[in-house]
Amino acid sequence: xxxxxxxxxxxxxxxxxxxxxxxxxxxxxxxxxxxxxxxxxxxxxxxxxxxxxxxxxxxxxxxxxxxxxxxxxxxxxxxxxxxxxxxxxxxxxxxxxxxxxxxxxxxxxxxxxxxxxxxxxxxxxxxxxxxxxxxxxxxxxxxxxxxxxxxxxxxxxxxxxxxxxxxxxxxxxxxxxxxxxxxxxxxxxxxxxxxxxxxxxxxxxxxxxxxxxxxxxxxxxxxxxxxxxxxxxxxxxxxxxxxxxxxxxxxxxxxxxxxxxxxxxxxxxxxxxxxxxxxxxxxxxxxxxxxxxxxxxxxxxxxxxxxxxxxxxxxxxxxxxxxxxxxxxxxxxxxxxxxxxxxxxxxxxxxxxxxxxxxxxxxxxxxxxxxxxxxxxxxxxxxxxxxxxxxxxxxxxxxxxxxxxxxxxxxxx
Numbered sequence: 001x002x003x004x005x006x007x008x009x010x011x012x013x014x015x016x017x018x019x020x021x022x023x024x025x026x027x028x029x030x031x032x033x034x035x036x037x038x039x040x041x042x043x044x045x046x047x048x049x050x051x052x053x054x055x056x057x058x059x060x061x062x063x064x065x066x067x068x069x070x071x072x073x074x075x076x077x078x079x080x081x082x083x084x085x086x087x088x089x090x091x092x093x094x095x096x097x098x099x100x101x102x103x104x105x106x107x108x109x110x111x112x113x114x115x116x117x118x119x120x121x122x123x124x125x126x127x128x129x130x131x132x133x134x135x136x137x138x139x140x141x142x143x144x145x146x147x148x149x150x151x152x153x154x155x156x157x158x159x160x161x162x163x164x165x166x167x168x169x170x171x172x173x174x175x176x177x178x179x180x181x182x183x184x185x186x187x188x189x190x191x192x193x194x195x196x197x198x199x200x201x202x203x204x205x206x207x208x209x210x211x212x213x214x215x216x217x218x219x220x221x222x223x224x225x226x227x228x229x230x231x232x233x234x235x236x237x238x239x240x241x242x243x244x245x246x247x248x249x250x251x252x253x254x255x256x257x258x259x260x261x262x263x264x265x266x267x268x269x270x271x272x273x274x275x276x277x278x279x280x281x282x283x284x285x286x287x288x289x290x291x292x293x294x295x296x297x298x299x300x301x302x303x304x305x306x307x308x309x310x311x312x313x314x315x316x317x318x319x320x321x322x323x324x325x326x327x328x329x330x331x332x333x334x335x336x337x338x339x340x341x342x343x344x345x346x347x348x349x350x351x352x353x354x355x356x357x358x359x360x361x362x363x364x365x366x367x368x369x370x371x372x373x374x375x376x377x378x379x380x381x382x383x384x385x386x387x388x389x390x391x392x393x394x395x396x397x398x399x400x401x402x403x404x405x406x407x408x409x410x411x412x413x
Contacts, residue, residue: 029405034358035391037383040340045333045372047264049309051255053275053324055246056312059215063230063240064208065089076222080213080245087242089230091209094202101202105195112192115185122181126174129167136160136167217247220322251313251320253285255328256295256306264332265290271311271330275320283320285313287330333372340377345391346370349402355383356390356400358408363390365402 067089074086143160146152221244224230233239253273257265265287273283289310297303311328313320345355349365356363371379383389390397390406400406 029361029407030363030396030400031409032358032363032390032396032400032406033392034388034408035342035345037339037341037380037385037387037389039337039385040377041337043335043338043340043372043374043377043379044331045264045374047257047261047330047332048327049255049257049261049330050325050327051253053320053322053326054252054254055217055220055248055322056250056252057215058217058220058244058246058322059213060244061086061211061214061242063089063211063232063242065094065205066231067091067093067209067229069224069226069228069230069242072222072224072226074219074222074243076219076243078219080217080219082213082216084213085210086213086219086245087211087224089209089211091206094206094209098199098202098206101195101199105192105199108188108192108195112185112188115181115188119178119181119185122174122178126171126178129171129174133164133167133171136164140164211242213245215245215247217245220244220246220248246322248322250315251322252288253283253311253313253326253328255309255311255326257309257330259294259305259307261332262290262307262309265309265330269330269332271328273311273313273326273328275324275326277324283313285311285328288312335372335379338371338379339381339383339385340374341380341389342391343373343376343378344394344397345389346378346380347397347400355380356397356402357383358388358390358406361405361407363400363402363404363406 069087070090071088072086073088074080080086140160140163143152143157147154147157222242224240224242228240230240230242253271267287267290269287271285271287273285275281275283287309289308291308294305294307297305309328309330311330341355346353346368347355352367353370354365354367357366358364366383368380368382371381373379390400
């Protein structure tokens with residue numbers, strides 16, 4: 001009896017195991033997740049980047065002369081106008097140099113007047129010598145005629161010859177004196193010109209002791225105090241920066257865009273800027289400038305190149321300060337009323353791009369044409385709306401074969 005009962009139990013266990021095996025075999029296949037081809041009203045492809053808020057126009061004002069700062073007429077946050085005196089550097093040395101240049105120029109101009117007088121005197125002497133030479137030449141010609149006629153003694157003729165020679169020599173001497181006087185006057189004129197240039201330089205240096213605003217704007221940074229020594233830049237040594245004046249009538253966001261994304265951008269694209277300091281606000285803007293070359297890399301490690309992109313913010317909706325950190329979302333492209341699928345669902349097989357369509361537990365590879373990428377979705381064409389496709393997992397899609405048996409994973413409860 002016990003032996004028969006044991007046999008019955010074994011048969012029942014075998015039957016149950018066989019039923020379980022059949023059940024598993026009918027639901028066998030690679031476990032996948034599914035999704036459907038859906039239509040969206042608007043799909044946007046965005047480029048995100050980080051940077052900081054800057055003024056559209058600003059000037060870092062440095063020292064053009066070396067000296068001690070004796071006055072400072074503005075504070076950080078003050079509004080200034082172009083040409084307004086912002087600070088003053090001790091003008092004592094520059095003023096003395098300008099006075100010395102004035103005095104030196106006066107002396108040179110006096111020398112030039114004396115040289116001009118010498119030229120006129122030498123020209124007068126030359127004119128007189130020329131008249132005497134002409135008169136002596138005429139007298140010699142008359143003496144020659146009288147001698148030929150036998151009416152003039154030889155001694156008188158010799159005197160006429162000597163007088164003509166002396167007059168010619170005097171003329172040559174005075175002509176040379178005129179040349180020397182003119183050369184001296186020209187040299188004096190050049191020294192006067194040099195003196196005038198030196199006076200302009202000295203006056204320019206004196207004027208630069210008054211530090212003026214180059215543009216209208218606001219003092220957004222003030223780096224000095226009265227009494228400090230300021231210096232000018234020499235070769236590779238930067239000079240003192242006194243302050244920064246920024247034109248806050250137009251504000252930009254300067255962000256760094258990765259090289260993989262910069263070629264998708266162009267001027268005029270819309271953008272939205274957010275700030276950590278104002279997390280609940282979004283500032284609209286448009287791309288106005290894209291860097292022509294990559295930004296310098298910092299450090300020796302090879303990293304992806306970045307390009308500076310400037311976004312001009314809407315001036316009617318901003319009251320921001322330069323230096324605030326920001327993030328920008330730039331709309332690189334957008335499509336309306338398009339079909340989309342999850343980005344991981346698109347794969348390549350034998351050089352073709354497509355998706356796996358689910359049909360009766362089988363994954364069928366179907367080629368599609370792709371468009372822009374928006375977030376985690378991608379635009380597709382060549383497949384009907386509402387079609388069920390394999391959406392993942394990525395590890396499965398990587399090796400999934402056309403015609404493979406699959407089963408859709410149950411959503412967790």
